[in-house]
Amino acid sequence: MTIVVQKFGGTSVQSAELREIAAQHVRSAVESGHKVVAVVSAMGRSNDPYSTDTLLGLIDGNDAHVPKREQDLLQSCGEIISSVVFTNLLIGQGLKASALTGKQAGFVTNDTFGNARITEMKTDAILERFKESDVLVVAGFQGESTKGELTTLGRGGSDTSATALGAALNAKYVDIFTDVDGIMTADPRIVNDAKPLRTLTYSEVSNMAYQGAKVIHPRAVEIAMYAKIPLRIRSLQSDSTGTLITMSRDQLPGSDVEERLVTGITYVKDLSQVTVQKAEDDHGAASLIFTKLAAEGISVDFINISRYEVVFTVPMHKEQHVQEAVKMLGYKANLLPRCAKVSAVGAGMTGVPGVVSKITTALHQEEIEILQATDSHTTIWVLVREDEMDVAVNALHHMFRLAEEQNS
Numbered sequence: 001m002t003i004v005v006q007k008f009g010g011t012s013v014q015s016a017e018l019r020e021i022a023a024q025h026v027r028s029a030v031e032s033g034h035k036v037v038a039v040v041s042a043m044g045r046s047n048d049p050y051s052t053d054t055l056l057g058l059i060d061g062n063d064a065h066v067p068k069r070e071q072d073l074l075q076s077c078g079e080i081i082s083s084v085v086f087t088n089l090l091i092g093q094g095l096k097a098s099a100l101t102g103k104q105a106g107f108v109t110n111d112t113f114g115n116a117r118i119t120e121m122k123t124d125a126i127l128e129r130f131k132e133s134d135v136l137v138v139a140g141f142q143g144e145s146t147k148g149e150l151t152t153l154g155r156g157g158s159d160t161s162a163t164a165l166g167a168a169l170n171a172k173y174v175d176i177f178t179d180v181d182g183i184m185t186a187d188p189r190i191v192n193d194a195k196p197l198r199t200l201t202y203s204e205v206s207n208m209a210y211q212g213a214k215v216i217h218p219r220a221v222e223i224a225m226y227a228k229i230p231l232r233i234r235s236l237q238s239d240s241t242g243t244l245i246t247m248s249r250d251q252l253p254g255s256d257v258e259e260r261l262v263t264g265i266t267y268v269k270d271l272s273q274v275t276v277q278k279a280e281d282d283h284g285a286a287s288l289i290f291t292k293l294a295a296e297g298i299s300v301d302f303i304n305i306s307r308y309e310v311v312f313t314v315p316m317h318k319e320q321h322v323q324e325a326v327k328m329l330g331y332k333a334n335l336l337p338r339c340a341k342v343s344a345v346g347a348g349m350t351g352v353p354g355v356v357s358k359i360t361t362a363l364h365q366e367e368i369e370i371l372q373a374t375d376s377h378t379t380i381w382v383l384v385r386e387d388e389m390d391v392a393v394n395a396l397h398h399m400f401r402l403a404e405e406q407n408s
Helices: 015-031 052-057 068-092 124-129 157-168 201-210 218-227 285-295 316-328 355-365 386-399
Strands: 002-008 034-042 098-099 108-110 119-120 134-139 142-145 150-152 174-178 199-202 233-237 243-246 264-275 303-304 309-315 335-346 372-375 379-385
Touching: 002 015, 002 335, 015 034, 015 098, 015 174, 034 068, 034 157, 052 068, 068 098, 068 134, 068 142, 068 150, 098 124, 108 303, 108 309, 119 157, 157 174, 157 218, 199 201, 201 218, 201 243, 201 264, 218 355, 264 303, 264 316, 285 309, 285 316, 303 372, 309 316, 335 386, 355 372, 355 379, 355 386, 379 386
Parallel strands: 002 034, 002 174, 034 134, 098 134, 108 142, 174 233, 199 243
Antiparallel strands: 108 119, 142 150, 233 243, 264 309, 264 335, 303 309, 335 379, 372 379
């Protein structure tokens, strides 16, 4: 049998009307001769009755008294409710469907409550149930630890659930249904002429996800990449195949793909730039600072180390914590709040001269100061002031002519 995985996020199962549309996608796959694993998130967003945020609100969210173990028990209810509601709809439409929790679907995880990692997938139960069912509706975002505890996979965990099942079951493809028609060249809320990208590599999508694009979780992309399972990011309310994501450019249709220097522009905001001055001969300063911050549970990004200073970024809500931690070491942290990291992502830039020149020129023309910059083979990052972020994103989108790309 041929298996496909379809993942429906919270906004895709939010209402009875949207669940009907989701069911049409399931039916279409079944009528095409496939067995379907439908992975569902909790229904809706914050303030919807059974969403994850609403459930956590019952115990005061971040101020909850119960440990992460009990919080996982509560959070998992949203997906379980969603799986049963969606299964009921499918059966009512004449499909042979069955609901499964994460444990029943074979997810084995480590013991990290709230952000567990999948350590093993046991697919025997799914394959056995497919003898009698055409559709298995799996509660995403959850599993069972080796000690028998219920665990959740962290935010974006339903994406991870879907690709893990796709990999374990050797699925033909994994469809991630969202409220947008695939991955865009930039955030359409900021860039009016942002275009959908019809083809991408795993590497490009993973980098875009890590740098702020929120269409799919980067952990999910990594799983699909290792298993070489094609991913499609699709709109729930369209028959379009959306954005196809696969292993390499050689596997992507369209001669334009090879010529695409930059794929998309992403951003992360609400950052603070931290600058710590040091003596020229204080060679151990960076080690002391980052060891201390790690011990305090503070993640840092965008690191530049020179002879006279150590510069990095942290989320704005962590800046005072950082300042206090650095002071304990005898250093002073100078803070520049309200910054944003803007990234140009594209596998085509590897080894190509002139990309940095285009970025600096585009921002200089808009009189935008670059506070920091760094690069990798497929991504170039610049730090700018947050109130200049929208202009920066549009300037780079225009410089690389992304609105003119014919990604089809």
